[in-house]
Amino acid sequence: SKLKVGLLFGGRSGEHEVSIISAGAISQGLNANAEKYEVLPFYIQKNGQWMASDIAQQVIESGKPLEANEPNPNLWQFPSAAASVDVWFPILHGPNGEDGTVQGLLQLMQKPYIGSGVMGSSVGMDKIGMKMAFAQAGIPQVKYMAVTRAQIYSDPCVFPKLCDQIAAELGYPCFVKPANLGSSVGISKCRTHAELEAALDSAASYDRRIIVEAGVTAREVECAVLGNDYPKASVIGEITFDSDFYDYETKYTAGRADLTLPANLPDAVAQRIRELAVQAFQAIDCSGLARVDFFYVESTGEVLINEINTLPGFTSTSMYPQLWREAGIEFKDLVDQLVQFALERHTAPA
Numbered sequence: 599s600k601l602k603v604g605l606l607f608g609g610r611s612g613e614h615e616v617s618i619i620s621a622g623a624i625s626q627g628l629n630a631n632a633e634k635y636e637v638l639p640f641y642i643q644k645n646g647q648w649m650a651s652d653i654a655q656q657v658i659e660s661g662k663p664l665e666a667n668e669p670n671p672n673l674w675q676f677p678s679a680a681a682s683v684d685v686w687f688p689i690l691h692g693p694n695g696e697d698g699t700v701q702g703l704l705q706l707m708q709k710p711y712i713g714s715g716v717m718g719s720s721v722g723m724d725k726i727g728m729k730m731a732f733a734q735a736g737i738p739q740v741k742y743m744a745v746t747r748a749q750i751y752s753d754p755c756v757f758p759k760l761c762d763q764i765a766a767e768l769g770y771p772c773f774v775k776p777a778n779l780g781s782s783v784g785i786s787k788c789r790t791h792a793e794l795e796a797a798l799d800s801a802a803s804y805d806r807r808i809i810v811e812a813g814v815t816a817r818e819v820e821c822a823v824l825g826n827d828y829p830k831a832s833v834i835g836e837i838t839f840d841s842d843f844y845d846y847e848t849k850y851t852a853g854r855a856d857l858t859l860p861a862n863l864p865d866a867v868a869q870r871i872r873e874l875a876v877q878a879f880q881a882i883d884c885s886g887l888a889r890v891d892f893f894y895v896e897s898t899g900e901v902l903i904n905e906i907n908t909l910p911g912f913t914s915t916s917m918y919p920q921l922w923r924e925a926g927i928e929f930k931d932l933v934d935q936l937v938q939f940a941l942e943r944h945t946a947p948a
């Protein structure tokens with residue numbers, strides 16, 4: 599009989615819309631394997647409420663979110679259709695989805711699910727935890743400092759000193775980021791003390807944990823990883839754009855960024871990036887899939903890791919599936935392999 603795949607999408611993060619588009623593509627990919635899989639869609643509204651069956655299917659088909667009611671935690675209900683799911687395919691981006699929260703729920707249900715477990719997901723989402731793990735694994739990265747919201751909103755006399763300390767340590771330009779987000783939401787590039795103060799204040803509105811990084815002038819390249827205990831790395835893709843950095847608008851406005859596949863890189867550099875991508879995947883104990891993003895400083899030949907995304911964008915034009923297509927794995931075979939890796943991980947001895 600067919601395996602029932604619970605496709606879980608939408609979610610409470612700012613990447614809700616992207617998740618719907620990713621789910622549409624994955625649904626098609628699973629339906630192209632109709633002899634093996636039956637798709638059961640589950641849509642998480644922006645208010646956190648789960649919707650199954652027809653409503654979820656309509657959201658996938660329209661590609662647009664449902665108008666959500668006010669958040670009401672007392673209304674939270676688990677759809678009964680969830681009981682018949684054999685394997686879960688969460689394609690939620692950002693907090694409350696990519697960060698281990700949903701993975702913990704699926705783990706408790708004792709059902710296999712696509713992608714990383716609780717630790718890989720949560721460490722991959724938190725840029726401070728992620729960078730600590732990468733440092734321990736010896737993976738090169740930019741200099742950074744961790745800051746908390748409490749430090750930013752503490753004594754108004756202390757805050758300017760903190761900014762001075764950051765500037766002395768990291769120099770300008772530097773990048774301020776909420777630790778647990780994606781799609782460049784809340785990220786600022788700072789060139790002056792005043793910009794740094796404003797950026798920290800803004801990032802603190804998104805997250806308790808904030809990271810400040812030394813800015814680097816480099817090409818931006820990405821590598822896809824697929825597998826469990828023997829993960830494989832894809833070819834390398836490059837992103838180019840005219841904006842100051844790869845910000846939200848550049849990511850989601852058609853025509854603002856270009857992908858080059860494969861990136862035009864010396865073989866040794868491409869090979870090094872692939873090795874580092876697998877090391878990063880293993881450093882935080884990922885499984886299934888991840889997209890690892892790097893900076894390539896052409897003048898020095900240096901490769902620095904920027905970050906890992908454990909549930910990367912998965913629309914038909916997203917980097918992750920495109921990198922595998924370039925490597926010869928079609929979209930429908932990619933989603934099939936991901937389901938098989940989820941089953942393999944679930945049945946492996948703990």
Ligand code: ATP
Nearest residue numbers: 740773779780781782783811812813814843844905
């Ligand atoms: P994603 O949508 O890939 O999850 P994100 O929100 O996690 O992104 P980052 O990848 O950390 O954000 O940063 C977004 C962009 O900001 C990068 O792609 C790059 O253009 C720029 N950037 C971030 N950090 C630095 C840095 N230290 N030096 C130079 N540019 C940077």
Ligand code: MG
Nearest residue numbers: 779780905907
């Ligand atoms: Mg990210």
Ligand code: MG
Nearest residue numbers: 779780781907
């Ligand atoms: Mg992301």
Ligand code: MG
Nearest residue numbers: 781891904905
């Ligand atoms: Mg990124």
